[in-house]
Amino acid sequence: MARQHARRTCHFCGAQARQPEMTRQAIFVETGQSKASLSGATIIGAVVGSRSARRSVIRTLFNTGGRSYYRQREVWCCDDPTCVDEAVEASRQSRKIRGVPIWVGVAVAAVVGLLILLMFAAAPPAL
Ligand SMILES: [Zn+2]
Numbered sequence: 193m194a195r196q197h198a199r200r201t202c203h204f205c206g207a208q209a210r211q212p213e214m215t216r217q218a219i220f221v222e223t224g225q226s227k228a229s230l231s232g233a234t235i236i237g238a239v240v241g242s243r244s245a246r247r248s249v250i251r252t253l254f255n256t257g258g259r260s261y262y263r264q265r266e267v268w269c270c271d272d273p274t275c276v277d278e279a280v281e282a283s284r285q286s287r288k289i290r291g292v293p294i295w296v297g298v299a300v301a302a303v304v305g306l307l308i309l310l311m312f313a314a315a316p317p318a319l
Contacts, residue, residue, distance in 0.1 A: 231294065
């Protein structure tokens with residue numbers, strides 16, 4: 193005899209429940225094929241010294257065809273309000289990330305670079 197309802201795993205808390213207690217939530221996930229994902233946040237990360245962000249920037253510079261791909265993905269979510277909130281956030285957050293313009297990162301990098309130059313100009317290394 194077949195089971196009435198398949199057990200589903202909540203994407204957010206990992207709890208398992210029967211399908212009727214779970215809802216399908218559409219979230220955005222970055223598809224992992226293209227590693228050369230570059231966002232304004234990544235450039236800022238590279239400037240402040242994140243090694244992985246720097247690698248990502250370098251990869252992108254040498255792979256002009258690289259870009260981020262986001263795909264809508266349906267996941268199961270239990271009826272826990274925390275998980276429902278997370279699902280809403282995950283769908284909203286990804287849209288936000290997708291929309292971060294690269295020039296924001298470039299502008300921040302330029303400002304930080306200028307500040308470093310000013311620091312050196314104001315306090316030259318003692319001889
Ligand atoms: Zn959950």
